[in-house]
Amino acid sequence: MPASPTAVDDYLKTIYHHTEWQAEPVTPSRLASELGLAPSSVTEMVQKLAAQGLVTHRPYGPVALTAAGRRRAAAVIRRHRLVETWLVREFGYAWDEVHDEAEVLEHTISDRLLEGIAARLGHPRFDPHGDAIPDADGEVHREPFVLLASAPAGHSGRVLRVSDRDAALLRACEDAGIDVGHTITVIGGGHVSIDGAPPVGLPEGAPEAIWITA
Known part of the structure; x- marks a missing residue:
């Protein structure tokens, strides 16, 4: 049975997301975990995607997008992130409320x-969480970045992205004054200074969910 276009898009989007902010390739088992599906179902779908020329995969190896797969994934992600930005700017949604609506x-x-939404918003390059919005050609533009958990004490960087995977963590970051565009200086011991203010403790899980300029 052919895979539905929505299912294909969800797979391609998940593969794209996995390597967007780190270099480790995604394996079928990791893909199954992220999608909440049985490994056998994922293996079957990956084979279908490979037959369509959307991914490359060898047995027991990682899954990678082909050029065609990347273009299709970028198109879906462009839609998702433009919708998120639209909901925040035009309808007053909070950044922790938009993901499910955009899905x-x-x-x-x-x-x-x-494209009307994109034009009305001024063709934004980033969504409310700092994720790059691919342009109409599927291209993205990012500054060099480092995961906050990997930044040494004394490092200062502007917040580029806060992961939208956990809505509760987004709210905790907002309560702590952490948002895209603010400058974080790493103090150590789970503490940071935000825009030069006195040190504050990071919410649990925040160092693994925040990316700053390298």
Whole structure:
């Protein structure tokens, strides 16, 4: 049975996400974990994606997007992140409220409406969480970055991205004054200074969810 376009898009988007902010390739078992599916189901789908020329994969090896797969993934991610940005700017959604809405809308709005949204927003390059919005050609532009957990004491960098995987963590970061565009200086011991203010403790899990300029 052919895979549904929505299922294909969800796989490609997950593969794209995995290597967007780190270099480790995604394995079928990791893909199964991230999608919440049985490994056998993922193996079957990966084989279908490979047959369509969207991914490359060898037995027991990682899964990687082909050029065609990357273009399709970037197109879906462009839709998702433009919708998230639209909901925050035009409808007053908080940054921890937009992901699930965008998951639905990305599959339903027309290309015409999408490009109208992009034009109304001024063709933004980043979504509310700091993730790059691919342009109409699938290209993205990012500054060199480092995961906060890997930044040494004394390092200062501007917040480029806060992962949207955990809505509760997003709210905790917001309560601590951590948002895209603010400058973080690593103090050590789980403490940072934000925009030169006195040190504050980081919410649990934050160092693994925040990327700053290298």
